[in-house]
Amino acid sequence: GNSVTQMEGPVTLSEEAFLTINCTYTATGYPSLFWYVQYPGEGLQLLLKATKADDKGSNKGFEATYRKETTSFHLEKGSVQVSDSAVYFCALYSGAGSYQLTFGKGTKLSVIP
Amino acid sequence: ETGVTQSPTHLIKTRGQQVTLRCSSQSGHNTVSWYQQALGQGPQFIFQYYREEENGRGNFPPRFSGLQFPNYSSELNVNALELDDSALYLCASSLGQGGGGSYNEQFFGPGTRLTVL
Numbered sequence: 093g094n095s096v097t098q099m100e101g102p103v104t105l106s107e108e109a110f111l112t113i114n115c116t117y118t119a120t121g122y123p124s125l126f127w128y129v130q131y132p133g134e135g136l137q138l139l140l141k142a143t144k145a146d147d148k149g150s151n152k153g154f155e156a157t158y159r160k161e162t163t164s165f166h167l168e169k170g171s172v173q174v175s176d177s178a179v180y181f182c183a184l185y186s187g188a189g190s191y192q193l194t195f196g197k198g199t200k201l202s203v204i205p
Numbered sequence: 206e207t208g209v210t211q212s213p214t215h216l217i218k219t220r221g222q223q224v225t226l227r228c229s230s231q232s233g234h235n236t237v238s239w240y241q242q243a244l245g246q247g248p249q250f251i252f253q254y255y256r257e258e259e260n261g262r263g264n265f266p267p268r269f270s271g272l273q274f275p276n277y278s279s280e281l282n283v284n285a286l287e288l289d290d291s292a293l294y295l296c297a298s299s300l301g302q303g304g305g306g307s308y309n310e311q312f313f314g315p316g317t318r319l320t321v322l
């Protein structure tokens with residue numbers, strides 16, 4: 093079945109530090125890949141997505157590249173801000189008769205001034 | 206454009222009781238998906254409703270059931286509550302059911318926090 097594995101948290105960084113959150117996946121077919129962000133007390137928001145191999149998704153300074161050969165979709169940001177503190181979820185959508193998103197367990201990021 | 210809304214925000218029930226959670230989809234969306242997010246975990250797919258019919262189901266027992274109404278709003282019902290049902294329940298709406306290879310973006314509501322004592 094489909095699954096997503098992302099690095100365990102929590103992750104604590106100083107403001108302006110570089111961020112990497114690792115994500116690998118197992119899926120049938122050719123999934124679309126996503127990063128969602130959940131701020132305290134809020135629902136999930138789509139941060140970025142990539143729908144085919146070698147695509148790079150980007151938004152708000154965050155980037156992730158769909159690597160089919162390593163089945164990975166690592167999230168990166170060059171300089172984090174305090175406002176980036178949230179829980180980040182990697183997810184996939186495999187299509188082909190599946191209607192659901194499959195999520196990783198989430199990584200909590202705290203950015204300190 | 207109104208986003209996805211859910212009610213109530215918080216709910217406390219006791220073991221064995223029944224609960225109904227509600228979701229209003231984003232304007233123009235005809236598909237609603239429900240997810241359970243246990244503390245410290247990622248959301249788990251419960252089921253999806255498309256045009257008032259269940260369209261796909263995750264690994265949840267039959268005591269989890271749902272409805273979708275003609276205005277595309279939806280309810281999640283859970284019977285015979287167990288302690289492990291304590292979680293954040295998320296509703297997501299989309300335009301179209303997906304499943305055909307193309308992804309129809311799911312927009313999430315803020316969730317209902319259910320506590321079972």
